[in-house]
Amino acid sequence: MPDDYKPYNYNGSEAYELLGTAVPKPRPAPLPEEKPSHQPKYAPKAKPAFAPLAVIGLVVVMLLLMLVVHSYVQLYEATTQVGALEQTLATAQANTAKLRSTYESRIDLAKIEARARELGMGQPTARQTIYLNVAGADSTEVIQVDGRSYAQKAIDAIIQGVEGVLEYFR
Secondary structure (H helix, E strand, O other), X not given: OOOOOOOOOEEOOEEOOOOOOOOOOOOOOOOOOOOOOOOOOOOOOXXXXXXXXXXXXXXXXHHHHHHHHHHHHHHHHHHHHHHHHHHHHHHHHHHHHHXXXXXXXXXXXXXXXXXXXXXXXXXXXXXXXXXXXXXXXXXXXXXXXXOOOHXXXXXXXXXXXXXXXXXXXO
């Protein structure tokens, strides 16, 4: 009899015969122990104290951030200047309207007519009035034609255009 056989032992719902004639069910053979697979061991590389790409990336990000801040500062300054100039323009327009009304209020037609009489001026008489009749037919005027060729005219136009662009940027 096997060593692990106990005559009055049962396994779950299967009971052994108590007379000792039954043989226990054979157990499956145990699986062989797994041998650990030998994986090559790599020595971990020492990490550098700083990553050069990370430092370069950080510097680039900082430069871009500085450019953005600089552009916002310039935008703020330009907006402030535009506001000040708009306020100056509004003040100047108000002063212009005030001066114009003062100027127009000082115009006195009676004084102007009196001064004109002092200088010997007067209203024109019927003999001094001359009427012109311009109801004539249409007329044309012949203009002298330029003797340059189309190529020369095109070159002159290009030169004038380039000079205009250069003058714009001065």
